[in-house]
Amino acid sequence: MTKLPLSFVATALLLAACDDAPKTHADVTLDVTQTDGSDLGDDSVPDQLELTDLVPDTDDVVPDAAEELPYVVLTADDYCEATVDLFCDFYLRCGRMAVTDLAECKTAFVEACNNVYEPIYRSLQASGDLAFDQTALSACGAHLATVECRKQSFDLDGPCAALWIGQRPAGQPCGLGIESFVCHPDSTCVISMATFCGECVAVAPVGQSCAGAEVTCSATAQCLDGVCVERALPGEPCGAEQPCSVGIACTGGVCGERVVVGLGDSCDQTLRCPYKSVCLGGVCVATGLLGEACAHTYECASGWCEGDVCALFLGAGEVCTLDESCQSGRCSGGVCEGLASACL
Template structure:
């Protein structure tokens, strides 16, 4: 049985052995520098092609007549060798070798095929010869140095280089995986914040349409790009146009977010949408300020001379609680805003003489001045012509001064006009003289202060249980104005002092008086008489205390006796002490008076003066002294119309 080699294997063997028998065939532009030889040793049968009957060869070992034509065509590189074997023969086979030149250099392999004549088996011996780059078993056999972005390698027994993986460091950056050193292949190969574009590190821009670099949203936010609009992503307030980042989202500007944003000129104020700013806030123009005054980009406080209606003004620089009054035609809220004092329909009105307001050239409400009616008594005036009475005294219209106001003062008392007469000055009433002080009191009526302990004394200087003394001259003679639509006039006429030399407190109970008249007066003209405890202040001052009042004291039932007064605490004179009492005469408006009538009283019978021992005690029965024979004589009080 013969052994046949597969055509492909034969081709390999022939190529490896480098058969010297070859046929060169120009098959292209490639040139092969190696040589492929096929050598046959031993008994190799000759095989003829079935298509060539002339060979007539047969397998002599098998004894079979058929002719076998096995053809093997191995090809290595550009060389092609064709070997044809016939039947069993010991003669060398005829071989046809075809060689094709190629530009590459290929290592040659020599292969020897041996066929066992007995068994028909074929043994192949192959020897490899290297021409070109030396061979290797591993990378250690290859040069240690390699070109940039390459590493040494042993591939198929040949030293070579392979490209380093992408990202491997190189002299100017990193390798790209294809053996080239580039600036970057990934963004992390670049400095922080830069991008890797076309293998080059470039800084991101704020108009590249991508969220990159340190942006918080597309082309906005972060330390480099413009802040983001409302709705954009953010990490902190500075990432947003509004300065407000809430929940990672930029918020729209509002007038209560505590940030100066939107169209505001200061925090939450100014601009077209927010309330005006207050004094000291920043502003861009006057409209940003509540005062409507922006100076050097700062809102100013309202003033009354800034040519703006601001603050509490009702019109430009007028009205309100602090600025001058507004003039006619200006806006107002109330009459107090207007110079005329009249605000009608929120407009200041010109003054009139019937608007119930003191305005214009009036000296008082709707009177005085050159155009309005004359003022009445007691109303304000500037000149006499402002008054209906024709008399303006100390800025008030007064009744025409009576003749007494310009008459000489009384040489004895200094009085000029009667007590209780209306007055404007002290001089109308009188002058200070001796113990008398005539003056015009705050109620604008004439009044007298007769000083106590200022004159001479009468009586006294005796030794008894009770001693009387007229301490001063009697209250000075005086003239008084009869009642004119007032309840009464009360005038002091007599003063005396009681000294209690007993061991018990005594209370003055009854005082018998006599009345004298001049000028046609009558005892019935006196409506009442009063006893006061004097506090040693000026005559009949506010400190005196009423002890007793006796009505119609000089007619029945009194018949000239004042009392009983012991029921009053103020009538008591303590043991070893003294007390001064004042007697006054009162004239009621119901009486008829004739100017010139005069009245005075006398205490002439001290035995008629009675005391009680203590409150509701028995009558005092001891002695008294000190009243001179003529008695204590009171002062004349004279009714006089001014």
């Protein structure tokens, strides 16, 4: 079964809701895949796609028997502060964020992480669907310190994928983006193209059968001729019998890579802007932090443009007039909806 990146899904959702979607600047290229997805490497569109691939006021839920689990659970509130050092070291080494030094990176990372991603993680942990594993931090950090930049397409590739452990068994519902993480490690989220919601499906190991609807391959493998085959990383050989990582095209027998350019450089769906920037008029332009000036929400790194200043997103139940002002991205009946989608 072919896997599709989130970029395709996000594009499809935008097209489906185009009549109600807020208008954007004509020269803006919206990079909907910068943190959660990738470019579509296949020309075909299957009936289903698989995803295993970043503020309600609720208390975090930690299993009572955490000491008996094969991992050490931390609350989602610890995530940003626990990962800022290892991710910023990687960002600076590989040019993934538009900053000049480590201190600037940490400020931008913590703000965006706390305001954009952590609320979703917190909500899913509170519902018992996710666990943040402290023991995975060292492996993730060691990996990011040495991995070849082009082979780490997304933040949670490789050992870093183990930072979040899904709690839902096969057969349970899942959703897009971070909601795809809720599946237990022995399953993966298979999204229906008809509903854009999914179901956790049991994963078959590489080399074993993936035939039948009750089993599938992990995100790092593809089902070819009824058998799970490990996907090649960027820069590695590829072909009809050796697929590339999700969203990476095989060109001339070699897997391509996500090219991240710098501020002021030309950008498009192939040449991607780094974090804390946006592709505006075909050029990467810096985005602002909270309290900094803006003219449009896409100019804010971690909030929305309220008047002419980047401001915090509004939480569930707060009065709103625009979808873009809400943490959930959904303003309904004059109030912001909760973070959880209809899928869960």
